[in-house]
Amino acid sequence: MPKPLVQATGRRKRSIARVRVHPGTGVVTVNKKPVADFFPSESQVMHATEPLRTVTVEESYDIDATIHGGGFSGQSGALRLGIARGLIELHPDERATLKAEGMLTRDPRKKESKKYGLKKARKAPQYSKR
Numbered sequence: 001m002p003k004p005l006v007q008a009t010g011r012r013k014r015s016i017a018r019v020r021v022h023p024g025t026g027v028v029t030v031n032k033k034p035v036a037d038f039f040p041s042e043s044q045v046m047h048a049t050e051p052l053r054t055v056t057v058e059e060s061y062d063i064d065a066t067i068h069g070g071g072f073s074g075q076s077g078a079l080r081l082g083i084a085r086g087l088i089e090l091h092p093d094e095r096a097t098l099k100a101e102g103m104l105t106r107d108p109r110k111k112e113s114k115k116y117g118l119k120k121a122r123k124a125p126q127y128s129k130r
Contacts, residue, residue, distance in 0.1 A: 005061070006089045010082025012107050015070030019082035021090065024062030026052075030079065031066060044076040051084040051103050055094045061087075077107060 010017040028049060030038040039045050052058045063083060067075045084103040088095050098104050112121035119125060 006086045008082045008086035008089070010078040010080065010085060012077035012081065013070045013074035013110055015067060015074035015078040017065050017067045017075065017078035017082040019079065019086050020064045021083075021086040022062045022064065023060065026059040026062065028052075028063040029065070030075075035063075039072055039076060041072070044072055048076040048079040049083070050080060050101075051087055051098060054097060054101055054103065055087050055091060057087065057091070061090075081106060 005023060006021040008019045008021070010019060028035040035045050035048065036042075039048065049058075049063075052061070052063075063086075065079055065082065067079060069075075070078070080103060084098050088098065088104070095104070114121055117124075
């Protein structure tokens with residue numbers, strides 16, 4: 001494996017993506033699988049690789065990512081943020097473009113923790129009068 005040009009981290013919900021950007025031909029691998037094989041939906045693949053198309057460097061860099069935790073939606077969001085952060089280090093002049101598209105914003109929404117005495121985070125047991 002070639003030495004990475006840039007390493008970046010992206011997070012969303014419970015997912016964490018470690019992204020390595022190498023000079024190459026535009027191959028994106030996630031957990032040693034092609035990105036199209038890793039994500040079940042084409043829309044998730046498009047969402048995850050959107051920063052490459054925004055900066056128009058799809059064919060210039062290879063992306064090697066390691067993702068763990070969460071589901072496919074969170075993982076694609078984490079990969080998107082990681083790729084965007086990596087591209088910022090390589091192309092600082094493109095920061096405004098990516099920021100305007102909302103690709104550098106960390107989505108802070110997470111699952112709320114369960115409270116004792118309740119069934120879920122906010123769902124209470126059914127009230128019984130008698």
